[in-house]
Amino acid sequence: MTNDQGAITAAGLRLGYGxxxxxxxxxxxxxxxxxxxxxxxxxCGKSTLLRGLARLLAPDAGTVAIDGEDVHRMSARALARRLGLLPQQPTAPEGISVEALVRLGRYPHQRALRPWSEADSAAVETALARTETAELRDLPVDHLSGGQRQRAWIALALAQDTPLLLLDEPTTFLDLRHQLDVLDLVSDLNAHHDRTVVMVLHDLGQAARYADHLVVMRGGVPAAVGAPADVLTADLVEDVFGVACSVVPDPETGTPLVVPRASARHRRS
Structure with missing residues (x-):
């Protein structure tokens, strides 16, 4: 795949619930x-937008296209070969093991006359290894901690082996180390495995550090779109989030880092 594949375009998109x-x-x-x-x-519409892009939520108006092809004209299997999704609150079948869950990611690649292959097994093993869930493979998903469960779902999305990956709050339930592990993995998938990634995040510093492109949502529409260094300003943060702050270079990466202003009671004398 070339570096520009996986572009998503929304035009006149209207999404809602009733x-x-x-x-x-x-x-x-x-x-x-x-x-x-x-x-x-x-x-503000972050997860709603992601659900609309992934065709989980039918639009009231407008279109969504991947590389110019309308997602609503694709078969479910064809879309699943183009787009992998980690929803915000995924639900696993009761009692399913981690390995069995991850193997479900290979479903879009199966055919009636094509049995499970060595390539399928390799994709599952790679996904388990990258998410550090190999040692959990035999455990039921519903017996895992929140962080372990999140990594198992990410492994399923990786096993699906799609050029486009949508992640809705992938660091939810994870401690800081595993948050960074997941985001490093996302960065590696993009840099070395040609994956286009779209993810919803809460932490502005992490978003600025790991993303090439930032979409700041407010009231269901983008308030700003562009490179983090161009978009993430103190005025924008105060306007959108209602937080007075300074935006300074991250000492490790040079990317924008939001530093909220201290209230009077927290200022050092």
């Missing part, structure tokens, strides 16, 4: 070959 419209008349292009982070305050 009469409650969350995203309205949205035009947005997310570049292929990049890591995009979608950020914003609670209830």
């Amino acid at each position: 009469r409650n419209i969350i995203v309205d008349d949205l035009d947005l292009t997310l570049p292929g070959g990049a890591v995009t982070a979608i950020v914003g305050p609670n209830a």
Whole structure:
């Protein structure tokens, strides 16, 4: 795949739940070959947008296309070969083991006359190894800790081996070390395995550090779109999140780092 594959384009997109419209008349292009982070305050439409891009939520109006092809004209299997998804609150069949869950990621690649292959086994083993879940393979998913369960679901998405990966809050339930492990993995998939990644994140510093492209949502529409260094300013953070802050270079990476202003009671004398 070339570096520009996996581009997603939304045009005139309207998404909601019944009469409650969350995203309205949205035009947005997310570049292929990049890591995009979608950020914003609670209830701003981040996860709704991701669900719409993944065809989990049918639009009331507008279109979503991957590399110019309308996702609503693709078969479910064809879409699953193009796009892998980690939803915000995935649900596993009761009693299913970690390995069995990850093997489900190979379903889009199966055919009636094509049995399970060495390539399928290799994809599963690679996904287990990359997410450090190989030692958990025989355990039921519903017996895992929150962080272990999250890594098992990420392994399923990796085993699906799609050029485009959508992740809805992939660091949820993870401690800091495993948050960074997951984000390092995302970065590696993009840099060395030609994956386009779109993920919803809450931490602005992590989004700026790991993303090439930032979409800042407010009230169901983008308030700003672009490279983190161009988008993430103190004025924007205060306007969108209501937090007075300074934005300084991250001492490790040079990427924007949001430092909230201390209240009077927390200032050192």
